[in-house]
Amino acid sequence: MAGKDKYKFESKIHVYRATKRMTQQELADLVGVSRQTIMQLERNRYNPSMMLAYSIAKVFDVKIEDLFDFREEEK
Secondary structure (H helix, E strand, C coil): CCCHHHEEEEECHHHHHHHCCCCHHHHHHHHCCCHHHHHHHHCCCCCCCHHHHHHHHHHHCCCHHHHEEEEECCC
16 A cells, blocks of 8 residues: 655646736635635645646646646655
């Protein structure tokens, strides 16, 4: 079984949000979550559900892979 710390997660939401001059609250309202959830995503402290990741990607008209970088940690 894979350990939780085996994978690294990095969000690029803040980059796309800044490009569109959108606040955390505006993005949160568009995808139906709290501003705190967006803040935690941007700080890489929260892994989104597939539905949330899809919703955010749809707002920015990009693929989920463009918003989030999931990779295996090197030992």
